[in-house]
Amino acid sequence: MSRALNFYAGPAALPLEVLEEAQKELLDFHGDGVSVMEMSHRSKTFDEVITTAQANVKKVLGLGDDYETLFLGGGASTQFAMIPYNFLKEGLVANYIDTGSWSTNAIKESKKLGETNVIASSADKDFSYIPKDFKVDSNAAYLHYTSNNTIRGTQYHFIPDAGNAPLVCDMSSDFMSKEMDYSKFSLIYAGAQKNVGPSGVAVVVIKKDMLSRIREGDLLTMLNYNTHVNKNSMFNTPPCFPLYIVGLVMKWILNKGGLKAIEKMNDEKANVIYGAIDNSDGYYRGTAAQDSRSKMNVTFRLPNEDLEKKMIAEAAERKMLGLKGHRSVGGLRASIYNATSLDAVSALADFMKEFKSKN
Amino acid sequence: MSRALNFYAGPAALPLEVLEEAQKELLDFHGDGVSVMEMSHRSKTFDEVITTAQANVKKVLGLGDDYETLFLGGGASTQFAMIPYNFLKEGLVANYIDTGSWSTNAIKESKKLGETNVIASSADKDFSYIPKDFKVDSNAAYLHYTSNNTIRGTQYHFIPDAGNAPLVCDMSSDFMSKEMDYSKFSLIYAGAQKNVGPSGVAVVVIKKDMLSRIREGDLLTMLNYNTHVNKNSMFNTPPCFPLYIVGLVMKWILNKGGLKAIEKMNDEKANVIYGAIDNSDGYYRGTAAQDSRSKMNVTFRLPNEDLEKKMIAEAAERKMLGLKGHRSVGGLRASIYNATSLDAVSALADFMKEFKSKN
Numbered sequence: 001m002s003r004a005l006n007f008y009a010g011p012a013a014l015p016l017e018v019l020e021e022a023q024k025e026l027l028d029f030h031g032d033g034v035s036v037m038e039m040s041h042r043s044k045t046f047d048e049v050i051t052t053a054q055a056n057v058k059k060v061l062g063l064g065d066d067y068e069t070l071f072l073g074g075g076a077s078t079q080f081a082m083i084p085y086n087f088l089k090e091g092l093v094a095n096y097i098d099t100g101s102w103s104t105n106a107i108k109e110s111k112k113l114g115e116t117n118v119i120a121s122s123a124d125k126d127f128s129y130i131p132k133d134f135k136v137d138s139n140a141a142y143l144h145y146t147s148n149n150t151i152r153g154t155q156y157h158f159i160p161d162a163g164n165a166p167l168v169c170d171m172s173s174d175f176m177s178k179e180m181d182y183s184k185f186s187l188i189y190a191g192a193q194k195n196v197g198p199s200g201v202a203v204v205v206i207k208k209d210m211l212s213r214i215r216e217g218d219l220l221t222m223l224n225y226n227t228h229v230n231k232n233s234m235f236n237t238p239p240c241f242p243l244y245i246v247g248l249v250m251k252w253i254l255n256k257g258g259l260k261a262i263e264k265m266n267d268e269k270a271n272v273i274y275g276a277i278d279n280s281d282g283y284y285r286g287t288a289a290q291d292s293r294s295k296m297n298v299t300f301r302l303p304n305e306d307l308e309k310k311m312i313a314e315a316a317e318r319k320m321l322g323l324k325g326h327r328s329v330g331g332l333r334a335s336i337y338n339a340t341s342l343d344a345v346s347a348l349a350d351f352m353k354e355f356k357s358k359n
Numbered sequence: 360m361s362r363a364l365n366f367y368a369g370p371a372a373l374p375l376e377v378l379e380e381a382q383k384e385l386l387d388f389h390g391d392g393v394s395v396m397e398m399s400h401r402s403k404t405f406d407e408v409i410t411t412a413q414a415n416v417k418k419v420l421g422l423g424d425d426y427e428t429l430f431l432g433g434g435a436s437t438q439f440a441m442i443p444y445n446f447l448k449e450g451l452v453a454n455y456i457d458t459g460s461w462s463t464n465a466i467k468e469s470k471k472l473g474e475t476n477v478i479a480s481s482a483d484k485d486f487s488y489i490p491k492d493f494k495v496d497s498n499a500a501y502l503h504y505t506s507n508n509t510i511r512g513t514q515y516h517f518i519p520d521a522g523n524a525p526l527v528c529d530m531s532s533d534f535m536s537k538e539m540d541y542s543k544f545s546l547i548y549a550g551a552q553k554n555v556g557p558s559g560v561a562v563v564v565i566k567k568d569m570l571s572r573i574r575e576g577d578l579l580t581m582l583n584y585n586t587h588v589n590k591n592s593m594f595n596t597p598p599c600f601p602l603y604i605v606g607l608v609m610k611w612i613l614n615k616g617g618l619k620a621i622e623k624m625n626d627e628k629a630n631v632i633y634g635a636i637d638n639s640d641g642y643y644r645g646t647a648a649q650d651s652r653s654k655m656n657v658t659f660r661l662p663n664e665d666l667e668k669k670m671i672a673e674a675a676e677r678k679m680l681g682l683k684g685h686r687s688v689g690g691l692r693a694s695i696y697n698a699t700s701l702d703a704v705s706a707l708a709d710f711m712k713e714f715k716s717k718n
Contacts, residue, residue, distance in 0.1 A: 033363030200598030239559030
């Protein structure tokens with residue numbers, strides 16, 4: 001078996017050590033004689049899985065007892081609706097920054113539920129940059145932003161100032177990729193399938209004081225954050241296998257030295273690949289503004305579409321997977337999340353040089 | 360490694376062959392050099408996984424092109440809300456039969472969303488039986504029932520007549536356990552974690568003509584069945600690993616000979632264990648009415664609670680897992696879903712005889 005070089009945008013590469021551990025214990029979890037997929041979520045063995053994973057999410061982020069970790073189904077897309085459904089009360093206005101794709105979808109749900117103000121947008125330049133000027137409304141229910149745009153290859157390299165409003169962030173595609181002051185956030189959510197696990201579970205980190213901001217009324221049970229916080233993510237059967245893998249990834253991050261070490265690796269990888277773009281005399285053109293370039297999703301174009309197709313095909317022959325850009329923007333995209341190795345990225349950079357010299 | 364005898368109520372036993380196949384290909388799926396967890400849900404390889412699984416769900420149930428299979432996150436509990444959210448229009452009334460626990464929760468969500476009529480209930484006898492007399496409202500949006508109650512150990516052994524109203528069923532805990540005329544249903548849903556897979560995915564089988572019954576208005580995207588049908592369950596990233604396992608279980612069912620063969624095995628298992636109860640001179644007492652006994656979850660009591668505790672503890676020493684009854688009802692419960700073998704059930708019946716003779 002030879003492992004491919006995995007540049008998929010998501011679901012994406014997982015640490016090999018995590019996969020090997022999951023494989024080893026797939027038929028007999030911790031000596032119980034059943035798979036981790038076959039045991040009650042309320043068994044002592046699984047309770048240890050979920051509570052350890054919850055604690056380690058907060059440990060990685062440097063957060064304390066004033067936060068709760070939830071593992072929810074329905075993906076980040078369900079969070080787009082849950083946030084305004086819970087927090088957009090009469091008399092308040094939801095504030096959003098629109099950096100395309102996912103933030104646009106989040107805004108769409110908010111508008112169905114109440115007054116919504118898009119206080120900044122990079123739509124004017126095809127979402128190729130991160131807007132820096134905005135003013136949060138004095139009656140803002142929250143400020144929502146998307147920290148990394150998987151499709152456009154843009155990323156925030158600062159934390160927006162939400163003033164007195166709670167700061168809410170969709171971190172799906174750069175969650176746990178770098179050190180930050182995570183205590184500035186009131187609610188963080190992330191589909192696991194980019195940086196921290198397989199698809200099927202959204203990690204939600206919520207500051208407890210947000211619960212008092214949930215609107216009155218008889219909310220639908222599964223859409224109410226209180227339901228999940230009160231029952232420790234066990235109101236209903238959680239996505240047990242996906243969250244078990246997230247737990248293994250948390251241990252992998254901690255063993256690597258936490259987010260400081262992870263960030264260093266991610267910076268090195270980004271330097272290698274953006275270096276290959278910037279030192280190509282314009283053969284490769286990055287599509288994101290320099291100061292907004294994503295260290296997770298590197299989007300670039302070649303001189304023409306025929307060459308782009310050729311490069312993607314030749315890359316696939318070399319077992320470099322997932323380099324085709326999102327269908328809505330074209331070009332190439334190399335996703336280099338936490339679990340993608342520097343070796344894989346260096347191999348891609350070498351191939352880029354070689355391809356340029358031959359074409 | 361010795362496998363335990365798995366009587367968990369859910370997540371529950373999976374076929375050993377399915378686990379072994381998943382284990383074997385966990386690091387390299389179909390020669391792609393990545394795990395099935397690590398590939399884009401839009402890759403050619405994964406597309407084959409999902410479309411085959413969708414087709415096989417319908418094949419097992421004997422359904423044709425007038426039905427769609429969806430794989431959704433959020434569990435059956437999210438379906439409790441989605442059904443009235445989509446179909447309970449102004450002027451119509453949702454009809455429910457209350458057999459406890461899950462149906463009670465489904466009714467709760469419906470009442471938040473519109474006029475709801477509980478047309479039959481077995482609450483009068485502690486949900487120990489399946490009500491047979493009811494009249495569906497002429498303006499019913501649908502008739503909803505729960506085909507098996509995991510906690511009370513009751514099960515429908517007939518399909519309720521919904522008249523002209525669409526028939527909607529939560530089959531979570533007896534899905535694909537027997538032959539039936541599934542074309543009588545307009546919508547079937549099931550959390551996978553009892554009979555057909557791990558937790559984290561709900562299988563929804565919806566008749567296409569139901570889409571025209573969805574109410575007008577700007578529904579929340581993820582709660583709208585149209586969203587998922589229009590995009591073939593790929594509007595957002597689906598729970599890829601759980602649905603991949605469901606796909607393997609579908610192949611296992613078809614290889615066994617389909618639902619006819621599965622039903623025969625389930626009947627044999629149920630006969631063995633109810634035989635052990637009925638031939639115990641009253642030492643073991645089944646809690647469900649005879650004609651409503653579940654072939655999936657066998658609930659029973661011993662002469663006193665001390666003996667119940669002792670039996671559960673001694674069973675655990677013999678690696679018989681999950682025999683403790685649900686905390687809300689006490690006693691013992693043996694869940695004997697599709698993947699629990701006749702050998703496991705016979706071992707339990709033997710142990711019941713032995714325990715009785717010693718205590």
